[in-house]
Amino acid sequence: MRDIDLSGRVALVTGAARGIGEATARRLIEAGCTVVLNARTLNDEAQAVFADLDALRPGSTTIIDGSVAEPAVVATIARTIFAKYKRLDILVNNAGIQRDNYIGMIPDAEIEAVMVNNVFSVIRLTQALSRLMKRNGAGSIVNVASILARTGNPGQFVYSASKAAVIGATMASAKELGPSGIRVNAVAPGLIATRMTEAMTDADRRRWESQIPLGRVGSPAEVADVIAFLASDLSRYVTGQVIGIDGGLVI
Amino acid sequence: MELQQRVEKAFTDALDLPADVDWATLEYRQYETWSSLGHMTLVAALEEEFDAMMEADDILEMSSFNKAVEIMRKYDA
Numbered sequence: 001m002r003d004i005d006l007s008g009r010v011a012l013v014t015g016a017a018r019g020i021g022e023a024t025a026r027r028l029i030e031a032g033c034t035v036v037l038n039a040r041t042l043n044d045e046a047q048a049v050f051a052d053l054d055a056l057r058p059g060s061t062t063i064i065d066g067s068v069a070e071p072a073v074v075a076t077i078a079r080t081i082f083a084k085y086k087r088l089d090i091l092v093n094n095a096g097i098q099r100d101n102y103i104g105m106i107p108d109a110e111i112e113a114v115m116v117n118n119v120f121s122v123i124r125l126t127q128a129l130s131r132l133m134k135r136n137g138a139g140s141i142v143n144v145a146s147i148l149a150r151t152g153n154p155g156q157f158v159y160s161a162s163k164a165a166v167i168g169a170t171m172a173s174a175k176e177l178g179p180s181g182i183r184v185n186a187v188a189p190g191l192i193a194t195r196m197t198e199a200m201t202d203a204d205r206r207r208w209e210s211q212i213p214l215g216r217v218g219s220p221a222e223v224a225d226v227i228a229f230l231a232s233d234l235s236r237y238v239t240g241q242v243i244g245i246d247g248g249l250v251i
Numbered sequence: 252m253e254l255q256q257r258v259e260k261a262f263t264d265a266l267d268l269p270a271d272v273d274w275a276t277l278e279y280r281q282y283e284t285w286s287s288l289g290h291m292t293l294v295a296a297l298e299e300e301f302d303a304m305m306e307a308d309d310i311l312e313m314s315s316f317n318k319a320v321e322i323m324r325k326y327d328a
């Protein structure tokens with residue numbers, strides 16, 4: 001399916017070895033894009049997934065491993081993309097972690113890990129890579145937030161705060177980078193079937209599902225489709241928006 | 252072109268400096284055009300001239316013309 005045409009474009013997808021990141025990389029490659037794939041560690045699982053992705057269109061990917069929360073990794077990513085492609089059209093800030101704990105029982109290291117992985121990574125990558133986008137006077141940044149940024153949830157104090165920060169960063173960067181031709185939007189997935197939500201108890205899952213007007217959990221591909229739309233020229237007049245992908249969970 | 256001249260060229264292109272500018276003493280914010288916004292234009296001009304991507308620390312540390320020359324040595328392939 002080539003309804004969205006991204007041929008000739010270069011994208012970076014962070015945390016691309018599974019879940020929403022993997023589905024997004026797949027969708028972008030299928031749309032003709034060259035994709036730089038990032039994973040925190042290039043273990044056997046990540047290597048197998050990345051080999052499958054490259055097989056979709058051989059030579060259409062480059063792998064850069066390392067945590068995007070680390071400034072040195074962000075600098076390496078910017079340097080590598082510049083050296084290899086001299087351009088970046090699409091940045092998908094997907095990498096994120098979820099750690100659930102009740103208020104009063106959250107270790108300090110966990111607060112820091114969630115904020116650094118979910119927020120600092122977005123800020124650092126946006127700062128480093130928007131400069132590369134500016135050179136072409138165009139670009140699209142898509143940040144993966146969460147419906148919890150707007151609704152919150154017991155046990156998800158830090159995670160919700162981190163995703164709300166992602167939305168703030170999305171809006172501020174959309175305003176500042178708009179004059180340079182760079183659009184910045186966020187998606188706010190609801191309940192999506194990935195490893196992140198696997199740990200949920202059946203009772204919790206049923207409780208959530210009963211609140212979703214479309215009656216079911218979403219798939220990573222359904223998030224990837226919206227990200228591909230935001231990455232493409234079909235959304236050329238859309239910036240600073242947060243699009244819910246939640247089957248109507250938050251209306 | 253010498254490295255220093257290439258840096259001068261980027262400064263001139265980006266910051267619209269007077270013809271008699273004293274390169275040896277030129278510092279950040281000395282002229283209205285070398286503001287924080289002008290600094291980003293300057294970075295873009297340097298990156299264009301040296302066909303490189305500058306690192307965040309270098310951008311923040313580039314507080315004078317001399318410092319810029321020193322930093323750009325790294326990017327002079």
Ligand SMILES: NC(=O)c1ccc[n+]([C@@H]2O[C@H](COP(=O)([O-])OP(=O)(O)OC[C@H]3O[C@@H](n4cnc5c(N)ncnc54)[C@H](OP(=O)(O)O)[C@@H]3O)[C@@H](O)[C@H]2O)c1
Binds near residue numbers: 019117144146191
């Ligand atoms: N699934 C949902 O229902 C849902 C809902 C709302 C929002 N989201 C958001 O969607 C995004 C993708 O989540 P997912 O559901 O696909 O989860 P997932 O299956 O856990 O995948 C996330 C991937 O990102 C990687 N990652 C995390 N931090 C990283 C870092 N600093 N550098 C490089 N890679 C990093 C993870 O690697 P490690 O295993 O090494 O950490 C993992 O491979 C996240 O931002 C998440 O918060 C998910």
